[in-house]
Amino acid sequence: MKRFIANLLLFAILFFIYDKAFIFFKEYSADKEIDKRLELVLQGKMNKEIIVLGSSRGANAVIAGDLQKILGKSTYNLSYPASDVEFHEFLLRTLVKFNKPPKTLLLVVDDPFQLLPTNTQVFRYERLYPLVKYDHINQELIDKGQKNALLSKLFVLHRINKTNLNLRQKYFTPEATVLACGSMPISFQKSGRKWFYEKTDGVYPIADETSAKVEAFNKIISICENTGIKLILITVPNFRESNPSFVERMKTLVNERGSLYEFKYNSIYLDSNYFYDESHLNNKGAEIFTDELATYLKDKI
């Protein structure tokens, strides 16, 4: 028995020492990322007057640089493609913790998946993994059940993820290039699309909403209330008719605690030349949409 315990302890000590060699990967992996937006937030370098949050629709359709020029207020787009409202809530929480809260938050809502279950919008854990050297990120992973508090204190190997071992420099792709203002407009159309303008059935299933998403959405509203941020929900055109029931649902949830910008239909939003695919504007469409949004915001902020 003594031999067993002694060998076990020896092995544990060896492993503990070996584990510390991975500190290099923990510290260095963030440097190889090309999208630095979240790290800028963590470093307190995101002190802007207007912040845009959302998924790919927010990233593609709202050109923060154009808004800044028109409105004369510093603006940055923190929208992440394929991200869900829980991720947006995390971003906002992190933003106000490490930076001066923005004066205005433009939250781009996804019709109809803002609060509904979907596989296309998730909590973007892989954006967090390269940044595990930051305690705030590690704590978020612990809170989300991805990591264990005790193990991540004891072992670097538990704190990092397999993706941290990839130290190759990351590059932007044509579909996901982040501009200096944080926006990600796309200058071309997705190949192989059969453009078909779909009509809405006008049904929005409130009963199917995910409670965690509703909770995250309400938390965003609360953070804005508590920190004095003016919240404006933004709807973005799709190459299909928008659902009025969804818009009504958003209005009901935000109530008096914010406002909602509902884009106005025009011939452009019925023309596929202004879209990347059925759900996303391309840069031509984004410029026009941003212009319209700026006109609306002039009176509001």
Added chain:
Amino acid sequence: MLFNSVNFAIFLPIVFFIYWFIAGKNLKFQNILLLVSSYFFYACWDWRFLFLLVFSTLLDYYTGLKMSQNEDQGKRKFWFWLSIFINLGFLGVFKYYNFFAESLTDMISSFGLQVNPWTLKIILPVGISFYTFHGLSYVIDIYKGRIKAERDFIDYSVFVSFFPLLVAGPIERATHLLPQIQRKRQFNYGSAVDGLRQILWGLFKKIVIADQCAIYVNLIFNNVEDQSGSTLLLGALYFTFQIYCDFSGYSDIALGTSRLFGIELLRNFAFPYFSRDIAEFWRRWHISLSSWFKDYLYIPLGGSSGGMWMKIRNTVIIFLVSGFWHGANWTFIVWGLLNALYIMPSIIFETNRKNLGIVAEGKWVPNVRDAFSILITFGLTVFAWIFFRSASIGQAFDYVSGIFSRSLLSFPSQFSPVLWLLIFIMMLIEWVGRENQYALQNFGLKWARPIRYSFYIVLITAIFLFSSQEQEFIYFQF
């Protein structure tokens, strides 16, 4: 509490320490400790169902004693059927009630009558299929006069509730486990180290292979209609490795944990994906369940003693029941039937016991005939797993028809080179270690200690790097 959780990593050393250092010289104290820790282990999942486990234990203990005490065959029969009825009754209510209620409603609706389904909101108590089968084998063995009833309630309770096997097996027999519980146990260095090695291999299979495969399996099976034929085929292959590494990984951890306490459990897996025919596959997959059905269902039904037709009938029954045991869904029943169909030629031509030995024993590679047989058997198994994994029969047929489409020749969209490299390495180690109880048992034992330790450290590194949210084992739902 999951085997792949931090809680278990804390729980196990504490129980191990008390077991050998404090209770080490007193067998009774050791068994009480095993029982208390087993109940604690179970209560961590849902303490309410602990009462069900204790009731089931008390029932079988009491009816076992009553059968032993009575010479009168009528009274023995009464206690025997009482135990069978209540045990299967619990299983029926918790596991199958909603399935029968929904199926009945569907049947009535097909005649044009509208009825509300009388379903209940029931949580399936984890491990109920396993501990019920423990109890049933014990009661049947006493009734058949194979064993005597256990008088010590603590010993009997440990037999039913021993934490390494409580939630997903292996399904033990009283003749195998009870004598070990009653016997004084000595710490054995070799056995304990062997146990740790088996736990390590089980964790590697679960966390590095099964949980990673699960990501792609869920993506593909949840969006069947959006996937190309090649991606669907890839999804079926991912699930084939997921379910093997999940369940055999669990079994390795259970057997390894038990070895740390000086108790040997029944072997549950013997490298089934290297089987040369389906009969051999079923002698190597979930062995404790297959042998349970053979001993307590197939043989009592007449086995193969009544001629070819009885043999065919009994084989079909066994596979149907086995499918149904896995879950209350038609998909499992079709999966069972498919396997019955696969095995039928070897039953009819009496070649089902052709491949009893280890494939390519003593050689590095199999001959062409064996390699071809392994590939065919593996392919049949992959096909059957599609039904096992699908949410409904309709989805399974959509899945199969989706595979056999023109897009089968396109490049699959969910191909992960890293994961396939890991699967290849895992299967290579399994191939090298196929003559042992588990792959890592003698793997690298002849290497210099620094090299062997480095190998173990690489495995642990992979476990750490691939671990994220604790994922339940698939067989917990059964």
